[in-house]
Amino acid sequence: MKESVGIGLLGMGVVGGGVARVISQKGHHIQHLVGAPVAIEGILVRDVGRARSFDAPASLFTTNPNDVLHNPKVDIVVELMGGEYPALDYIQKAVSLGKHVVTANKEVMAKHGPDILAQAAKKGVQVLFEASVAGGTPIIAPLLRDLVANDVLTIHGIINGTTNYILTKMAQEGSDFGDVLKEAQELGYAESDPTNDVEGIDAAYKLAILSTLGFRARVSDADVYREGITKLTGLDFQYAKELGYAIKLLAIAAKVDGSIQVRVHPALVPDHVMIAKVDGVLNAVEIQTDLAGRVLFHGPGAGDMPTTSAVVADLVDISRNLVRNVVAAPPLRLSRDIRIRPMSELETKYYMRLNVAERPGVFAQILTVLGRLGISIASAIQKENDEEAQRAEIVLMTHRAKESSVQEALRLISDLDVVNSIGNLIRVEEWD
Numbered sequence: 001m002k003e004s005v006g007i008g009l010l011g012m013g014v015v016g017g018g019v020a021r022v023i024s025q026k027g028h029h030i031q032h033l034v035g036a037p038v039a040i041e042g043i044l045v046r047d048v049g050r051a052r053s054f055d056a057p058a059s060l061f062t063t064n065p066n067d068v069l070h071n072p073k074v075d076i077v078v079e080l081m082g083g084e085y086p087a088l089d090y091i092q093k094a095v096s097l098g099k100h101v102v103t104a105n106k107e108v109m110a111k112h113g114p115d116i117l118a119q120a121a122k123k124g125v126q127v128l129f130e131a132s133v134a135g136g137t138p139i140i141a142p143l144l145r146d147l148v149a150n151d152v153l154t155i156h157g158i159i160n161g162t163t164n165y166i167l168t169k170m171a172q173e174g175s176d177f178g179d180v181l182k183e184a185q186e187l188g189y190a191e192s193d194p195t196n197d198v199e200g201i202d203a204a205y206k207l208a209i210l211s212t213l214g215f216r217a218r219v220s221d222a223d224v225y226r227e228g229i230t231k232l233t234g235l236d237f238q239y240a241k242e243l244g245y246a247i248k249l250l251a252i253a254a255k256v257d258g259s260i261q262v263r264v265h266p267a268l269v270p271d272h273v274m275i276a277k278v279d280g281v282l283n284a285v286e287i288q289t290d291l292a293g294r295v296l297f298h299g300p301g302a303g304d305m306p307t308t309s310a311v312v313a314d315l316v317d318i319s320r321n322l323v324r325n326v327v328a329a330p331p332l333r334l335s336r337d338i339r340i341r342p343m344s345e346l347e348t349k350y351y352m353r354l355n356v357a358e359r360p361g362v363f364a365q366i367l368t369v370l371g372r373l374g375i376s377i378a379s380a381i382q383k384e385n386d387e388e389a390q391r392a393e394i395v396l397m398t399h400r401a402k403e404s405s406v407q408e409a410l411r412l413i414s415d416l417d418v419v420n421s422i423g424n425l426i427r428v429e430e431w432d
């Protein structure tokens with residue numbers, strides 16, 4: 001039996017500080033679970049002089065990664081720096097040195113997860129990454145363990161708290177994107193550079209990880225079709241509500257005819273569906289499988305303590321094995337490559353908002369274009385917005401149609417004399 005487990009922290013910011021605090025404050029509980037004490041043996045940071053949320057002994061801090069990676073007392077390297085590089089280099093180095101790794105890094109796992117796991121399997125070490133998706137809400141372990149007997153059919157996720165907060169506010173207040181973003185930044189819910197969140201990049205990383213695990217096929221963030229939330233307006237929320245829908249930034253993965261569709265974009269979600277009611281910074285992931293049916297995971301997607309909860313669970317898992325000298329089986333065997341469906345092949349329903357001239361025959365012209373491309377209309381709302389300028393707004397809900405036809409129709413519609421502009425096009429996600 002191993003007498004103690006040594007942890008090397010790479011990064012001690014929001015999450016690293018939380019992990020250090022919990023290892024210290026819940027030391028007895030963790031020791032009880034593991035069967036031996038777990039102690040931090042080294043902490044890599046950029047600036048050793050910076051004030052920290054947790055007071056660790058100064059002797060543990062270093063700016064030299066080798067002090068942690070090559071430290072013989074470090075059994076588990078916990079990467080909590082973020083970003084692709086140098087985090088990836090340090091994780092690979094740790095594995096090559098036979099150390100176990102825990103990481104919360106979605107970018108590294110989305111881009112390099114399968115390679116890292118293959119390298120770890122060869123070295124007989126564990127790499128766990130529960131905190132990389134949905135923070136404190138368990139989703140990686142359930143996919144790898146509890147749902148392992150299932151075929152995953154679809155994944156629907158609200159996996160970015162910042163955008164969900166912004167969309168919730170837009171829905172509640174009818175405000176526009178820019179105003180709510182500013183407010184979210186002032187409250188600390190959005191970063192000063194919000195690109196990764198509002199353009200769906202962060203959600204695409206997480207969807208790539210979930211899809212790789214769910215479909216047991218290599219899916220990277222580059223495979224994910226991505227559209228952010230910046231084009232949504234208060235009007236879209238108003239119309240969506242009238243039609244019985246919420247608007248959410250959804251991360252969607254589905255198996256269709258043996259290929260996989262992976263996409264992140266704003267979607268109209270029927271307001272009776274559970275995921276439509278997930279508001280504020282919370283996250284939710286619904287997995288539909290052949291055996292279990294629909295399973296919903298819901299909870300905090302970020303924050304120091306929720307994320308620490310996931311990191312420490314991984315630490316305890318590895319530490320237990322270390323203490324008992326157990327070599328864990330590799331968590332994932334990927335099947336051969338599966339085709340990623342291009343977005344043009346998507347078939348779904350659509351919401352279209354068009355700004356048009358208030359003249360007789362406008363509607364007929366638009367319907368003619370749609371009809372020619374095989375797109376039929378399920379419902380329509382026409383609002384006279386500006387009587388003096390003779391402008392009106394038309395909102396159309398289509399039946400199921402092909403993405404390529406809808407894009408072509410929009411191109412043709414925007415060329416019509418009677419159409420001033422395309423207000424928005426939002427895909428509608430239906431639940432059966």
Ligand SMILES: NC(=O)c1ccc[n+]([C@@H]2O[C@H](COP(=O)([O-])OP(=O)(O)OC[C@H]3O[C@@H](n4cnc5c(N)ncnc54)[C@H](OP(=O)(O)O)[C@@H]3O)[C@@H](O)[C@H]2O)c1
Nearest residue numbers: 011012013014015045046047080081082104105302303307
């Ligand atoms: N925050 C959350 O709620 C949350 C939720 C889920 C997942 N995550 C993930 O958890 C990870 C950590 O996030 P965080 O919010 O804790 O980040 P953070 O507060 O920015 O902390 C990053 C830490 O890493 C250190 N660091 C960064 N680059 C470094 C480098 N090149 N060399 C040495 N040290 C370096 C920083 O050192 P200094 O302190 O000296 O600058 C800092 O201590 C990220 O992958 C993030 O995506 C975070």
